Amino acid sequence: MKLPWQKTDGDGTDSTDSGRKPVGSGGSTKVTGGAAVDDPVGSVPADEPGKHPKGYTPPKGRATPSRREQEIQRGVIRDPNAMSTAQASQRRKELKKSMSKEEWKDYKKREREETRERNRIQQERMAAGDERYLPANDRGEEKRFVRDWVDSRRFLAEWVMPGAFILLMIMVVGTFAPAVASASSIVGMIFILYLLVEGILIGRGANRAVRNRFPGTAQAGFGLGFYAFSRASQPRRWRTPRPRVKRGDTV
Structure with missing residues (x-):
């Protein structure tokens, strides 16, 4: 069907259909500046919205760093x-x-x-105390402050290793002397109970001190309290990093 504004060539063919490709030929025609330009199948402008599949993530512009x-x-x-x-x-x-x-x-x-x-x-x-060589668990200003806080105080937990060795020797001797074994077991239970109470006090005290020194810190909690107790339960000479403050110093 020929519309009124369409011209007819001499051979009776519409001029508008002369450059048209057959349907299903796999391409489309774009008109740019008055000229027809073939567009490949499936080509979609990169900046055309709504043409990407679901879950599409645009490239971040750099390669993912290796391990x-x-x-x-x-x-x-x-x-x-x-x-x-x-x-x-x-x-x-x-x-x-x-x-x-x-x-x-x-x-x-x-x-x-x-x-x-x-x-x-x-x-x-x-x-x-060079943090470049410390394990990840010992790094940070909060951990450094906790170490100084523990090192400036005296705790009975510092004697947990020597005390455990002494109790072990008493138990060995107690195999030949039942009275000594029963007495040593009572002393050992009292010592363990005291360490439990002291550990709770050390953890709470360390967390309170850290919150006062570093308001709004996210480091305070059970992990920090256990870190303080583990530091306090080591003999002073064996602590790593070595103590920077003396007993009784204000931190």
Whole structure:
């Protein structure tokens, strides 16, 4: 059917249909600046809304960091240029093949010495409180304050390890003397009950002190209280990091 405004060519064919593609040919025609441009099948402008499938997430513009990159950022791997485990293993195999038996022995000896020296430096810095070398559980201003708070006070919990050893020896002796065994069990129960009460008091006191020093902190709670008790239950000389304050100091 020809509409009134459509012109007819000499051969009787509509001029509007001369450049039209057959239906189902797999393409569409866009008109840009008066010219017809073929558009491939399924091509949708990137900025056209509502054309993406459900659950579509736009790209974030960068690659997801690998586990190794995340560990370097967190400080788990302190040398960004260090080789991975597989690379180090392959390198050792290649070195072993390229060395004689004596050379390989010397190399392993130097490697042990270097590892021992590296561990010594790490332990020294950890004992000094360098947070780059501390476990994640010991990092943060709140944990540092709790350590100082515990180290500035005296607690009976500090004697839990020596007390447990003494009670064990008394129990061994009690196998030959039943009267000693019964008395030691009573003393042990009283000691354990006192440690339980003191542990609750230490946890509550540490949380109260942290809330006063750091208002609005999210670190306070059962975990922080248990951290304070575990610190207090260690002999002062064995604590890591080593104490920075003296007993009786104000923190």
